[in-house]
Amino acid sequence: MNRDFLSVNSLYKSFGRTVVLSGLDLRAARGEVIGILGRNGAGKTTLLRLILGLLQADSGTIALDGKVPDAGGAIRRHIGYVPEKPAFHSQMTAEDVFRFRSAFYGNWDMEKALSTAKRLELPLDKKSGVFSKGNLAKLAWCCAIAHDPQLLLLDEPTSGLDYLIKDKILDGLIGELVTAKKTVIIASHVMEDSFNLIDRLAVLSAGKIKEIHEAETLKAGAFLVTARLKESAAMPDPAAILSSEGRIVSIGVIGRENLGKVLAESCFESAEHRPMTPAEIFRALLCRTKEEL
């Protein structure tokens, strides 16, 4: 697969003395859906804002279909962005926001914006200053897709949404985007809702993409091993332990060959295994990043 549609190479970014990204690499193909998993403060939002050109990297390169984000902001014509905390001018209604934003995009589709708003049950005549968190998110969604972007950046995209709307977005909107071969990057510390949509999952930790797995590989080859430790045996690699109670430990294992190794550990008195749930997969991946903090 040609993963040159979005190319992020050796990206560095720090704020004062705090290093957020230290040599991050990421590539995505056109039409690919990538989930970026990371703990709070890992740098997910920073990465998205760098791709948008809202921040200037200290070093490294970013290119979207050959276009480079700069201070001019032109690249944002091709990107739809749903931020974690959407904000709009409080005196504007949803329809005012659509009208205001339409002037900035040559291919703004007002019909699409209005129909999406209707689909998501977003009131058009109330000022955004009185919107709930969920309605703000809905409005952000409408604005993100109305100009037919090539890339969508979603930062905690379902935060604040009720289950029904969440389903409409996940199954409906994102599904349509995928069908239309739009590239989507979903950044979240909770991936359960989006797991069925993503093609690959990247784990962001210590300023880098530490691991990247095909979603199918994770679905087929992620196991939870529950084992009983022998008396006075040393704990196995603590990074893999999801939970422990007395001598009973639960370990997340990615990949069948790793499963074999874990089951053969000499410290276990007994062990059994089963496929992990998505939540367990994500916990396991995040656990492995604990020591890097």
Next chain:
Amino acid sequence: MNRIFILYFKKNLPGVATGLAVALLSIPLLSRFSLFADPDILLFFWVSIALPAAAVVLGGMTGAEAASETAKDAEAVLPVSGFARLAGAGLAAIAAIAVIAAVLLAVSGHLKHGTAYIQGGLNFGSAAYLLGLLEACAFSFVFGKLSRSMIAGAAAGGGLAVLTTTGILASVAVDSLLLGDGRAAYFKILMLGVPGFCAILSLKYLSEISERKTKAGLRNLGPAILLLTIGLIASGGLLAVSKARAHKLLIPARQGDLAYLNFIYAKNTRDCSYKLYENPVKGEFSVVGPEGRARVVKPGKTKSYTEFFKDPVHYATEASLVRGDGSVWLVTREKEYKLYYARPGGPLEFQADLGLKDNPRLAMFRLGDKPYLAMTSRYDSMQYLAELAPGLPVKWEFTGAGTDEGRAAVIKKKKASGKYAWLSEDKRKLIAAVNGREAAVCSLPYKGAAFYHAPLYEAVRSGNKTRFFLPLMKNGKTALYYCMPGKAAAEAWDAPEGYMFEFRTNHEGSAYTAVTRRINGNDEKRVFYVINETGKMLPPIDAGKAFAGRSFKRALPVKSVGDEVFFLLDGRTLAKTDGTKASSVAELGSRASDAAAVRDGILFRDKSGLHIAGWDGETRSLN
């Protein structure tokens, strides 16, 4: 940027409308109170106090709002640069203030109650006011954005605007009021728009640092700081240059303020080849000699910036007299009236405190070889005269109550000096004082007449001849005759038309009178009767014909060389003629003023200082 501009302008509109409504309604509503009966007072408040305050508050508020997280999150995702976003918001605040200012200025103009502070219509004052206002708003926006605080933005922006504007306007005042350099002043007023524009431009670099979190290196911080402070730097620089120019200023020291004696001391400047100049900024006096070189006779003091702002100019001269040998008499007034004297080539030395009260009018002149100080008290018109002598106390002689008596006293002294003659009662004899006694100088073939406003005839000495020139009524027409003591009166020129003033002597000894003619209703052209430096009476010179093809209103003979006479046309062109053909010698420039002839040329001032144009046409600066 347009959409952002419209967005923020619409946000400001309610404030604009409210502010204007309050300002305009206050005029009719408050006029019932005696304090505000005059609409000028209210308009003065709105224009001078309320509007500048509104400019910095609106700028600071809009800047703080544009920097808020809500605004950034709402607008930053749009495909516009951070600079365009901020510039749009800033320009919207500036436009809102411009609307309010334009309406208030138009209203004040419409009411046509112009005061020194309220300008109607677009003139320099309005332009300076408007540009200063917009600059304050721009600075406040930038600092409001940087500090995210309306109050901090307004305070910092307003302070920087005041500093920048003060320096530029002070420089404008110096240029236009002191140096007569209106063109430079006009250019500097337009420059008032530059600091505000640069402040908005600085957002290009500041937005990189504050919005995109680019490293605040020299690449961004340097240009940002430069753009924010360029106005201050320029303001300080312009003020420094104007202050330095003002310290080099040389203005002719005035001889006095007594109009009824003007017929005396106006002559005193023309026939003297030494000129006294004052620098009213430094309080310094200089004498320019016949060769056109300036010499300081009373040093002044360079003012500090504080002193310059507090008291930039003080014209200390109350009266002055420079004599043909280069000696100088001077009365100055700072707190007291002081008399000074400089012997030829020497400095001014203090002579006496005159102890005058109630701001009297003074003038200095000479009668013959004697210097006099005349005084009229301002409130009761009492006239006084004092003969001056170095090292001796000033003794006032009361000469009468009123200008007529004062003039009569001067005339009496003129007669006693032996340098003036007058007609006998039958107008057939010329009388003068000889050895203190009246005697007939000569008999006249016809009845004598008076020169315009001159009852006496001054002896004209040119070459080695001393003659009295006067008009006689010859067969019903005026003819110019001259008398020499002990000789019969002789005709000089026949039948000049119109009225003549008495002969005036130039520094090198030539003398002239003129007959005025009005041409085309307005233009005045004169026929000049000139006695050259050797005493030869030249053929009449019709200035209009001699300088045909040139446009001028006034001509003044300043020197003669043989049969040629140098003329100063409108104080700006030096030309010469023998009455038939003329040639240009030097152009002093359209801004030349205070032209005065000395031995080596014409002294004149322009915006760049004092210069001398030689008789050969070469001009050099005395600065």
